[in-house]
Amino acid sequence: MNIPELFGCMVFGDAEMQARLPAEVYDAIKQGSRLSSAMANIVAAAMKDWALAHGVTHYTHWFQPMTGVTAEKHDSFIEPVADGEIIMKFSGKALVCGEPDASSLPSGGLRCTFEARGYTAWDPTAYAFIKDETLCIPTAFCGYNGESLDKKTPLLRSMQAINKQALRVLRLFGNENVTRVDATVGAEQEYFLIDKAMYLQRPDLIHTGRTLLGAPPPKGQELEDHYFGAIKPRVSAFMKELDLELWKLGVPSKTRHNETAPAQHELAPVFTTVNIATDHNQLVMELAKSIAERHHLACLLHEKPFAGVNGSGKHNNWSLSTSNGQNLFEPGDTPHENAQFLLFLTAVIKAVDDYQDLLRASAASAGNDHRLGAHEAPPAIISLFLGNELTDILKAIELGEDYHAPGRARLKIGVSSLPRIPKDSTDRNRTSPMAFTGNKFEFRMLGSAFSIAGPNFVLNTIVAEVLRQFADELEQAADFTAALDMLIQRTIKAHKRILFNGNNYAPEWVLEAKLRGLSNLPDTPSALQAMLAPQSVEVFARHAVLNESELHARHEILMQSYRKTVHIEALTMLMLMKDAVIPACVAYQDQLTSLVKRKREIGLFDGMELQLLQKISTLCDELPSKIDALEREKSLPAMATLRQTCDALEALIPQELWPLPSYAQLLNSVV
Ligand code: ADP
Ligand code: MG
DSSP states (O other): OOHHHHTTTEEOHHHHHHSSOOOOHHHHTTOOOOOOHHHHHHHHHHHHHHHHTTOOOOEEEEBBBTSSBBBEEEEEEEOOOOOEEEEEOOHHHHHHEEEOOTTTTTOSSSOOGGOOOOEEOOTTTTOOEEEETTTEEEEEETTTTTOOOOOHHHHHHHHHHHHHHHHHHHTTOOSSSSEHHHHHEEEEEEEEEEEHHTTOOOOOHHHHHHOOOOOSSSSSSSSSOOTTOOOOOHHHHHHHHHHHHHHTOOOOEEEEEEETTEEEEEEOOOOOEEEHHHHHHHHHHHHHHHHHTTTTTTEESSOOSSSTTTBBBEEEEEEEEETSSOTSSSSSSSSSHHHHHHHHHHHHHHHHTTTTHHHHEEEEEOHTTTTTSSSOOOSSOOBBBBHHHHHHHHHHHHHHHHHOOOTEEEEEEGGOOOOOOGGGGGGOOOOSEEEEOSSSSSOOOOOOOOTTTTHHHHHHHHHHHHHHHHHHHHHHHHHHHHHHHHHHHHOOOOOOHGBOOSTTTTTHHHHHHHHOOOOOSSSSSHHHGGGGGGHHHHHHHHHTOOOHHHHHHHHHHHHHHHHHHHHHEEEEEOOOOOIIIHHHHHHHHHHHHHHHHHHHHTOOHHHHHHHHHHHHHHHHHHHHHHHHHHHHHHHHHHHHHHHHHHHHHHSOTTTTTTOOOOHHHHTTTTE
16 A cells, blocks of 8 residues: 555645646635635636546535534535536535535524524635545635634634734744744544444443443553553554545544553544644544444543543644744744744743633533543643743743753853753643643643634634734834843743642642632533633634624533533433333342242241342432432432442442443453
8 A cells, every 4th residue: 555645635635736726726725815706616626627536426515513523515516407417517606605504503692593594615724625425625604794603713713813923923033034823733632442332232322422320340440551552453453444544634643552541542643734633633533433333333532431430632732833834832942042932932821821711611511521630631720831941941030040950051041042942851741731842732621522623713812812912012122132031031920820840630739729829610611601701702802713792602502512411411311210220220129039038938048138139229219319309400410429329239230130331341342
């Protein structure tokens, strides 16, 4: 197999466009200029020819509504002409704009049903591709008056915002050659794989994505023997096929390995611009699910499929890259480069501190609530890890002192004469929700099922805002270097509370964070509230990422999704009571009762059976009131107390009578 040839063969990428489009059309696309309708027709015809050569019959505007998954409505290329004949047609108009109606997708009240039209608009900055013999055209999705109804539109807007503000700052450093600054992202994806037949016996997994019941297995992740362990043949076959299919779609899947929990795995691609990384991550999730099916596996993307073992997240590696290929968070070799690096670094520090609640909100969902603060995942408190050396450098700057690097000569500090900052100085701290890892920031709070668009448009917007403030100030300065020194020093002083290199999982941190005045928003409803704060409204409006009504609509959609998720879980749990737990309890008690009776009849001692029966009977007596409470409240606490009783019962009732595969079976179902 020729992998370089295979890579991107299903993408209408740069090479294909260059070969099939006139130079001025290609250049217009690359420069992001508005295409005339004549140009759009040329692109559409070229795309169609390319697609037809691959056996494609349909096209679709592929978009990313607020459901967090992608949406597509297929149209065939066929167009009837005279005498019952057809031709294959695809116009520029059909490429550029679609009207999928899509009135059943969430809009948070932005669309009234009587004007329910939704429009999709081609995003020429992302690549069209072929999936399932369908030409997929990445699009933004909006309402009649242009209100954003998707994940992509604010992301694209935020990219413009950060580009504009970062360029202003670069110009201050005399950097005239850079024409564009893009956010780059590499999204590491965690997931579980279990056997499909077993999955089908768990209505909770089918309906909610997570197990609502389940006694702990004798062996979970305690021995830490799964992490980076040898990959089992069935999993390996799945991973190989997934990689191949992703490569065909131009997704640079790079790393695959077993994760910490049994049955947990990870895939990481090579980073790219955030818009494309977002499309890619959606494809990773979609293909992981569909390819798992072919291997008689179920891929679980839920943040916490199993209580008591690690949940799944998504590590969002974020950085800024210039059109010259320079990473703005790469510490440089010269004092000048380092001064620029430090300004961008302090911009992130300030942004993370000023907008910690918004960042937290961007990682909030019903699924992720089971994960934040538990086990390996970061707690719900935002802080920033810089590593010891960088922290010491910032401390020296703050105090106006010289910096003494261990094992190196004492260095004079002042922004204009900084030491070379070694890349490897950021030792890893896996407990931090946001870590500077040498030349990028790794935001680790995201849930595994998330679209990465939300957290990234927040990151882009808040950093753009701080860069704006910095540029406003520095553009006015008479002495740039002196003003820069002061600005950096002042910013470190004002925002150092957000820096934390210690163990984020330690209970002491929760107390210390409180003393530092950092927020701790433990659940989705409290976290999402931050979206509505005046400073959130202000920052999104100022950078034209979301206006106030778009923001409110988004809050409403996310809250509704949270409430519906919990409601569905409660109903599923009630169903499990009726169909699984109660019948199993009744059957086993019946067996034990008749055994006790028969033993007594022939004069035998019934101690063991009776004791067991009593234990089970006592536990069963807890059920009716707990079930009533769940029926009434449909709440997470009501589910949790009911689960306790059920799990205790599962531990006592033989597996053959318990109609649900156990944790031990599920977590070891793939051999
Ligand atoms: P890990 O964090 O698992 O040790 P790495 O740090 O090597 O692994 O990389 C994790 C992810 O970060 C990869 O997807 C990689 O492509 C991405 N990454 C590396 N550099 C950048 C960058 N400049 N911008 C965004 N993502 C990056
Ligand atoms: Mg990582």
